[in-house]
Amino acid sequence: MSSRDLLIRGRGITKVFGYGAAKTTAVDTVDFDFHKGEIISIVGESGSGKTTLAKIIMGLLKESGGSIDYKGQPRVLRRHADRKKYWKDIQAIFQDPFSSFNLFQRVEKLLLSCIRLQGLKLTKEEQFNKMKEACSFVNLKFEELYNKYPFELSGGQMQRLMIARIFMLHPKVLIADEPTSMVDACSRSTILDMLLKLRDENEMTIIFITHDVGLAYYVSDTIYIMEKGQIVERGPAEDIILNPQQAYTRQLISDVPKIHTAWDLG
Amino acid sequence: MTTNILEVSGLKTYYKTRLKEKVFAVDGVDFVLEEGKTLGIAGESGCGKSTLALSLMGFYFPPLHYGSGSIQIHGRDIMKLSKEQLRTQISGREIAYIPQAAMNALNPTLRIIRFIEDIMKEHRPELTKKQVWDMAVERFETLNLSPKVLRSYPNELSGGMKQRTVIAISTILNPKVLIADEPTSALDVTSQKAVIKLMKDLLDKQFIRSLVFITHELPLLYHVTDDIMVMYAGEIVERGTAEQMIFDPLHPYTKKLMGSIIVPEEGMKGHKLAAIPGTPPNLKHVPAGCRFAERCSYAQDQCRENNVAVKEVDGRQYRCHFDTGTLKEWYANEQS
Amino acid sequence: MKNSFNILIKSPKFMLGAGIFIVMLALVLIFPMINRKDPLEMIALAFQPPSSQLWLGSDNFGRDLFLELMYGIQTSIRVGLIAGVFATAIGLIIGLASGYIGGIVDNLLTSITNIFIVIPSFIILILISVSINSRSSLVTAIIIGITSWPWTARAVRAQTSSLRNRDHVHIAKISGHSTPRIIVFEILPYIASYVVMAFVLQTASGILSEASISMLGLGPYNTISLGIIMNWALVFEAPVAGAWWAFIPAALSIALITFSLYMMNTGMDEIFNPKIRS
Numbered sequence: 001m002s003s004r005d006l007l008i009r010g011r012g013i014t015k016v017f018g019y020g021a022a023k024t025t026a027v028d029t030v031d032f033d034f035h036k037g038e039i040i041s042i043v044g045e046s047g048s049g050k051t052t053l054a055k056i057i058m059g060l061l062k063e064s065g066g067s068i069d070y071k072g073q074p075r076v077l078r079r080h081a082d083r084k085k086y087w088k089d090i091q092a093i094f095q096d097p098f099s100s101f102n103l104f105q106r107v108e109k110l111l112l113s114c115i116r117l118q119g120l121k122l123t124k125e126e127q128f129n130k131m132k133e134a135c136s137f138v139n140l141k142f143e144e145l146y147n148k149y150p151f152e153l154s155g156g157q158m159q160r161l162m163i164a165r166i167f168m169l170h171p172k173v174l175i176a177d178e179p180t181s182m183v184d185a186c187s188r189s190t191i192l193d194m195l196l197k198l199r200d201e202n203e204m205t206i207i208f209i210t211h212d213v214g215l216a217y218y219v220s221d222t223i224y225i226m227e228k229g230q231i232v233e234r235g236p237a238e239d240i241i242l243n244p245q246q247a248y249t250r251q252l253i254s255d256v257p258k259i260h261t262a263w264d265l266g
Numbered sequence: 267m268t269t270n271i272l273e274v275s276g277l278k279t280y281y282k283t284r285l286k287e288k289v290f291a292v293d294g295v296d297f298v299l300e301e302g303k304t305l306g307i308a309g310e311s312g313c314g315k316s317t318l319a320l321s322l323m324g325f326y327f328p329p330l331h332y333g334s335g336s337i338q339i340h341g342r343d344i345m346k347l348s349k350e351q352l353r354t355q356i357s358g359r360e361i362a363y364i365p366q367a368a369m370n371a372l373n374p375t376l377r378i379i380r381f382i383e384d385i386m387k388e389h390r391p392e393l394t395k396k397q398v399w400d401m402a403v404e405r406f407e408t409l410n411l412s413p414k415v416l417r418s419y420p421n422e423l424s425g426g427m428k429q430r431t432v433i434a435i436s437t438i439l440n441p442k443v444l445i446a447d448e449p450t451s452a453l454d455v456t457s458q459k460a461v462i463k464l465m466k467d468l469l470d471k472q473f474i475r476s477l478v479f480i481t482h483e484l485p486l487l488y489h490v491t492d493d494i495m496v497m498y499a500g501e502i503v504e505r506g507t508a509e510q511m512i513f514d515p516l517h518p519y520t521k522k523l524m525g526s527i528i529v530p531e532e533g534m535k536g537h538k539l540a541a542i543p544g545t546p547p548n549l550k551h552v553p554a555g556c557r558f559a560e561r562c563s564y565a566q567d568q569c570r571e572n573n574v575a576v577k578e579v580d581g582r583q584y585r586c587h588f589d590t591g592t593l594k595e596w597y598a599n600e601q602s
Numbered sequence: 603m604k605n606s607f608n609i610l611i612k613s614p615k616f617m618l619g620a621g622i623f624i625v626m627l628a629l630v631l632i633f634p635m636i637n638r639k640d641p642l643e644m645i646a647l648a649f650q651p652p653s654s655q656l657w658l659g660s661d662n663f664g665r666d667l668f669l670e671l672m673y674g675i676q677t678s679i680r681v682g683l684i685a686g687v688f689a690t691a692i693g694l695i696i697g698l699a700s701g702y703i704g705g706i707v708d709n710l711l712t713s714i715t716n717i718f719i720v721i722p723s724f725i726i727l728i729l730i731s732v733s734i735n736s737r738s739s740l741v742t743a744i745i746i747g748i749t750s751w752p753w754t755a756r757a758v759r760a761q762t763s764s765l766r767n768r769d770h771v772h773i774a775k776i777s778g779h780s781t782p783r784i785i786v787f788e789i790l791p792y793i794a795s796y797v798v799m800a801f802v803l804q805t806a807s808g809i810l811s812e813a814s815i816s817m818l819g820l821g822p823y824n825t826i827s828l829g830i831i832m833n834w835a836l837v838f839e840a841p842v843a844g845a846w847w848a849f850i851p852a853a854l855s856i857a858l859i860t861f862s863l864y865m866m867n868t869g870m871d872e873i874f875n876p877k878i879r880s
Binding site: 058059060080083084087088090091092094095096099100101102103104105113117 | 768769770772773774775776777778780787788791792
């Protein structure tokens with residue numbers, strides 16, 4: 001993987017919330033290297049700081065310390081124009097499909113705004129075809145959906161629509177923050193397969209933020225294990241899961257019920 | 267000689283919509299739970315598993331209504347009892363129910379001990395406050411929970427601790443059956459493990475005799491319950507031992523469910539996950555024939571036309587037109 | 603939005619409130635066009651009881667009280683609406699800024715809001731009214747408006763700061779949308795129903811405030827409002843003269859207008875409040 005082009009590189013990323021006595025360090029000197037087309041999982045339990053780290057990578061939160069390079073250049077997000085340029089390449093899918101949608105916008109408007117975002121000038125028919133293509137990529141029928149409001153869809157459908165959005169925008173980096181933790185197992189496989197397909201087609205870098213070790217193992221090339229704001233272990237997925245070096249990683253893996261090995265309840 | 271602790275037959279319960287339509291979320295469920303056994307219920311969201319759990323309590327609040335069928339606990343049909351009898355004799359004593367997100371339903375202004383005192387006032391009014399306290403401390407200690415928790419307020423406890431406390435409170439009267447609906451789905455893996463351990467302790471120490479565990483996390487059921495029952499569109503489509511269900515499923519729906527399991531184990535990577543196209547049928551208009559037919563890759567014309575009866579083979583039940591030989595041959599071909 | 607409007611029409615409480623309000627509004631707008639007399643013209647003896655000529659009798663100057671009432675309701679509603687617009691607009695802007703920007707701006711604006719909440723607004727109202735020499739009904743309305751925004755600001759701030767952390771706002775941000783656009787399309791629709799409700803309440807309380815300060819003789823000059831009618835009745839001792847028609851109809855009108863507005867508000871609350879709705 002390291003032979004591929006380095007896309008985002010972080011050194012000593014730190015995020016401190018609050019002042020004085022109420023000061024908490026959510027992310028503590030984290031280093032990372034994400035390459036083009038790589039699938040990374042940042043695994044940690046709630047409160048490990050993984051979502052904060054994701055927001056920093058997205059550019060939604062400002063880091064308190066450390067530096068991030070994007071495409072070999074220091075990342076600058078000072079002006080709105082800088083941010084806009086950075087966000088052209090970065091997209092996200094969030095955990096809760098119900099809060100990811102603006103309840104007042106129809107499905108059609110959501111997808112139309114993707115076309116506008118890319119600055120494409122298309123005829124009505126081209127627009128229609130593009131939206132239809134995106135929906136069929138995620139096994140949804142645009143003809144049935146376009147006129148609906150988000151709350152008329154199921155959680156799985158909403159999450160797939162979010163992927164359709166990513167399909168239309170084809171960003172360079174996708175941050176998926178627990179994208180399957182609120183859908184059931186069957187929809188989960190569908191969603192994961194779609195994301196993997198997107199990576200294969202567009203050479204997209206996908207960063208999964210998850211607490212699910214099994215999922216991380218299944219989808220990713222590289223796994224980062226995060227505990228209390230720090231990365232305790234990182235490496236190729238096979239090594240981390242089948243041969244963990246750190247006590248915390250071993251603990252995390254052993255806490256998950258498996259089907260071929262006994263589950264030690266201790 | 268084992269006795270049946272819970273016997274459900276022909277149970278139908280429905281939701282009444284605003285337009286006065288009846289939507290049967292539990293549509294003719296039969297099952298038996300033997301004393302000392304544990305049963306898992308799995309299925310996609312919207313398949314009726316939570317409604318089934320709620321229905322087993324015998325309490326019905328609109329929009330949920332009782333349709334027909336019986337629920338027997340130790341041979342006593344609780345559907346024939348009055349609300350008052352249910353409340354004083356059954357609920358908490360015979361069956362305890364832990365709904366989804368129960369841990370967030372604790373009144374934040376009361377200390378934990380108050381919840382236990384309230385239960386005791388209702389069921390064991392002869393006990394003094396001191397006796398209740400001693401009893402609660404003893405129970406918490408036996409279950410490896412710190413008695414300090416009793417003096418805490420709910421929001422001082424972590425999510426996992428809150429959930430364990432709720433379980434300990436609900437089982438304080440030693441109910442015969444505990445029904446737990448997704449008790450671990452909002453928790454971290456570490457807390458999940460602690461909750462599972464608590465339920466195992468309750469069973470080992472015979473505070474409860476049987477457990478009905480509802481979740482969509484199949485690997486969890488594999489380690490917790492003796493039997494697994496899979497629901498689809500308000501019906502039970504298959505039941506067997508956990509071992510059989512995970513490694514040798516019969517019904518095509520179970521097969522797909524088991525194929526979607528993800529665990530951090532060797533061989534998982536590169537393994538093709540099973541996906542089920544489409545969504546479960548809208549229970550307002552259940553399709554004729556097999557309810558799974560429209561999403562089933564093996565469906566034939568007869569599946570869409572004829573209703574399917576439950577088949578029983580070697581103590582396992584499944585609801586499919588095809589015999590086990592045909593199904594297994596298909597599955598074997600698919601693998602190669 | 604169209605949807606909510608359709609549900610709103612089905613709410614009996616809202617329809618009752620809106621019905622009363624519209625009928626009153628129509629009456630006070632149309633009647634002066636039919637009866638084109640000057641309401642301040644003295645046409646009869648003082649304190650004449652109601653008759654077929656003078657439907658609500660005459661006041662101490664012998665003026666037609668029914669005509670006065672029509673103009674009074676008009677002014678009161680106008681003052682209430684203007685006060686409502688000002689209070690809601692200020693509250694909305696301060697609440698949105700405070701909730702959306704957060705940080706130091708939030709701390710500062712929240713402190714200002716809290717200061718305005720703890721100072722009794724009625725006292726400020728009296729002090730400002732006393733210190734201003736030329737008081738038109740517009741000035742009174744604006745004074746009422748700028749003393750009654752804090753509750754709106756506080757509620758809007760609370761809702762905005764929770765909406766700000768919703769994922770659809772994050773998605774709008776990383777889609778590169780500008781802040782004003784995000785506020786208009788991602789935040790405002792969610793609080794719109796609340797803001798409309800707050801506006802209705804502010805209008806009702808604006809009408810009450812106007813009546814209160816006018817009764818104290820601190821209301822607008824050169825106009826007739828419900829509070830001013832009551833003030834005249836008090837100053838010229840209508841209760842002593844037994845002339846109930848000089849103040850009861852005005853008091854009832856105030857009650858009826860605010861009642862209709864509160865009914866509309868309750869009706870909307872039942873529909874827009876998701877807790878009650880489900």
